[in-house]
Amino acid sequence: MIEKKNFNWSNWAGNHSCLAENYFEPETEAQIIEVVRFAVKHHKKIRVVGSGHSFSPIAVSNEILVSLKNYRKLIAVGNNSIRCQGGMYLHELYSILKENKLSLPDFGVINKQTVAGALATGALTTPAVTALVSGVGLVGERPTTSCEGDEKQYARPGE
Numbered sequence: 001m002i003e004k005k006n007f008n009w010s011n012w013a014g015n016h017s018c019l020a021e022n023y024f025e026p027e028t029e030a031q032i033i034e035v036v037r038f039a040v041k042h043h044k045k046i047r048v049v050g051s052g053h054s055f056s057p058i059a060v061s062n063e064i065l066v067s068l069k070n071y072r073k074l075i076a077v078g079n080n081s082i083r084c085q086g087g088m089y090l091h092e093l094y095s096i097l098k099e100n101k102l103s104l105p106d107f108g109v110i111n112k113q114t115v116a117g118a119l120a121t122g123a124l125t126t127p128a129v130t131a132l133v134s135g136v137g138l139v140g141e142r143p144t145t146s147c148e149g150d151e152k153q154y155a156r157p158g159e
Helices: 029-041 090-099 115-121
Strands: 002-010 017-025 046-049 064-067 074-077 082-084
Touching: 017 029, 029 046, 029 064, 046 115, 082 090, 090 115
Parallel strands: 017 064, 046 064
Antiparallel strands: 002 017, 074 082
8 A cells, every 4th residue: 555644735726735744555455444544543534535526615624645656456347237446447447448338328528536425526427327336335434334235343442
């Protein structure tokens, strides 16, 4: 996992920037959990930065920034589905869909965003697309429940 102190970040347009005390680029779910535990231990807030495509200051923080750009693997391809990590860029997703003769009912014009970022900010949240999302994994300081109803415990304080 890449870790940097006093990291300068700005969005693609340059209208929002910050100096984050800590910056992380995890590659695995275990490393994401490690970052959450670090934040809990040090009483810091986390902001996730994707491609920095938002015009809003949503990712600006002087505490902890996390980039998922190295958390973007394809996990599985099914008959009518794919499973991927949230940091996968939309252009990568579109290529995988095409290779597997799959598609989305609606494509955004900009494909430099991550899957997680596009879903979280509403860029890919037309009813036709959100109906295709079958599960989302959450990492937090308390036990969480996935969209599939399975209770999961991640990064509880003091563990």
